[in-house]
Amino acid sequence: MDMVRVEDKPKSSGTQLEKSLTGIKGLDEVTKGGLPKGRPTLICGGAGSGKTLLAIEFLGRGALQFGEPGVFMSFEETSEELTKNVVSLGFNLDDLVAQKKIFLDYVQIDRNEIEETGEYDLEGLFIRLEHAIASVGAKRVVLDTIETLFSGIPNPAVVRAELKRLFQWLKNKGMTTIITGEQGEKTFTRHGLEEYVSDCVIFLDHRISEQVSTRRIRVVKYRGSAHDTNEFPFLIDEKGITVMPITSLGLRHTVTNKRVSTGIARLDAMLGGKGYYRGSSVLISGSAGTGKTSVVAHFADAACRRGERCLYFAFEESESQVIRNMLSIGIDLEQWVKKGLLKYHAGRPTIYGLETHLSVMQKMINEFKPAVVIVDPVSNLNAVANNSNVKTMLTRLLDQLKLDRITTVLTILTQGSPTPESTDVDISSLADTWIRLRDIEFGGERNRGMYILKSRGMAHSNQIREFVLTDKGVDLLDVYVGPSGVLTGSARLSQEAQEKAKDLVRQQDAQIKQLNLERKRKAMEAQIADIRAQFGTEEAEVKKLIKQENLRQQKVSQDREAMAQIRKAD
Amino acid sequence: MATKTKRLKKNRGESEGGVKTWELRLYVAGQTSKSLAAFSNLKKLCEEHLQGQYRIEVIDLLENPALAKGDQIFAIPTLVRKLPEPIKKIIGDLSNKERVLVGLNLIPTA
Secondary structure, rough: OOOOHHHHHOOOOOOOEEEOOOOEEEEHOOOOOEOOOOEEEEEEEEOOOOOOHHHHHHHHHHHHHOOOOOOEEEOOOOOOHHHHHHOOOOOHHHHHHOOOOEEEOOOOOOOHEEEOOOEEEOOHHHHHHHHHHHOOOEEEEEEEOOOOHHOOOOOHHHHHHHHHHHHHHHOOOOEEEEEEEOOOOOOEEEHHHHHOOOOOEEEEEEEEOOEEEEEEEEEEOOOOOOOOOEEEEEEEOOOOEEEEOOOHOOOOOOOOOOOEEOHHHHHHHOOOOEEEEEOEEEEEEEOOOOOOOHHHHHHHHHHHHHOEEEEEEOOOOHHHHHHHHHHOOOOOOOOHHHOEEEEEEEEEEOOOOOOHHHHHHHHHHHHHHOOOOEOOOOOHHHHHHOOOHHHHHHHHHHHHHHOOEEEEEEEEEEEOOOOOOOOOOHHHHHHOOOEEEEEEEOOOEEEEEEEEEOOOOOOOOOOOOEEEEEEEEEEEEEEEOOOOEEEEEHHHHHHHHHHHHHHHHHHHHHHHHHHHHHHHHHHHHHHHHHHHHHHHHHHHHHHHHHHHHHHHHHHHHHHHHHHHHOHHHH | OOOOOOOOOOOOOOOOOOOEEEEEEEEOOOHHHHHHHHHHHHHHHHHHHOOEEEEEEEEEOOOOOOOOOOOOOEEEEEEEEEEEOEEEEEEEEOOHHHHHHHHHHOOOOO
């Protein structure tokens, strides 16, 4: 029998390894283009790590998306079981089989039924495979889990020799093959399959930490190709496998100068008059009951008002609870939910592991394509992981969001710690804008204060504002800063009243003084008039005297002349 | 290659199930030395132990690859005892006579 009909195609130019896209979200990015074309890839992992699912998705997508039919040779599950299991993935295997796009073959090996009597080989498998490949014109092959041969066939030497021959044969036929293998104690697979498959080895892991499970995938080896060596979380859901290649992100995002309103006019004013930068990350921290959710609700409301989509991850309250509570301060979020602009994802952090959370969030973001993402609060994620993990996760999330120019608001619950500028999850360095809400306890009451701790790239107010929740939303007021410190609430009001009273007294004093002055001026003027009148009288008298004197002298001289005339003096 | 004998009815003590005719199927892939050895070993053994009560069917999978699925064949050569039930599978060239007899339940397991 001629088994070497399809020759392994020589690699083009010898430098670039030909790859075969898997179509599995994220896996093609991690492997930089898919699995080695025409070569076997080993997928190993523990029980329930998703090996079979990955393999079958590889075949299904190959058949549906890339026009490459495939053969699934199962050593563990019957065809019926397989079909049933992948219906949940959105593939109808029966249809694909009927359309001759996929060939299913279940190889049952039961050691109890087998008696070994002399020499044999596994040509039967080759024949079945050959037949399967020929009947659908397969380009892809999955052998799941071929290790069953080791337990089913008494002579391991035969199995080893035949496996070697099988993989070479598949290579010669140019089949892009996935071979699955159960994880061994110290080796990748229990029977050392990695010895035979040297081109590409992918390891799946399913870890339980603090009662929550996380799936991870790692490309252990990829001969002749660059690949990401990190572990990546992956999800299995109704749409199949999604690998999250997020650690491959870096600080590559470009920034924009566009600004978005915070939804609180006064806060916009504090942030250079325009609000947050679009695509920036905003951290709102504060202890319990300082109004963090109210501040983000304003932002969500404002975003929806602009017609933008907003995705709200609520880790503390249910959707309806947030909506009800925000209605009490006059923010109607329900209308936006109904219009499809606002989407809630509420859930306790403990339902998933951290990586899964990240993956779920990532997936929802990719699907919903929001302009604004709110995580309220991120500190709750501590419940499922330690701080450094949360930070790593948030770094990845924020990198992704920044790359997509999504404005992100994270709230953080701070404990009454001695250093108020530290957050439980030390992520302040990730935030571009950090708004702190705080309690101000004074004079037997508790008030809320707000200030901007930092805001990169914009002039921002350094003032503490009093933060008041009214039935029309959040209101920011100036606080009273006086000799006795910062005053808020009723202390501020009474201080302001006192100030007003003092002002009034001072005003009245001044008025009285002015009146007195007026009176004095009038008295003075009266005196002046009096003196002037006296003077006038005296002056008139003196003038009269002078006149009389003049008249008298005139009269005297006239009399003398008259006398002289009378005497006729010579 | 198939050999047919007439059915015997009173053979209960001979093997399990009160069988009439032993139906044996030998799967091979071409005329390899292993296949040929298996067939001649089988023939000899049947003549010795099952004279007149057996039928051997030889299936060449190179000609009928689709038949491999039905009897779950992976090793070549494989002998399948279809009757009497339960189905038994014996792999190899049948050169170890003892084991073949054990495998076919023709002699009790020692």
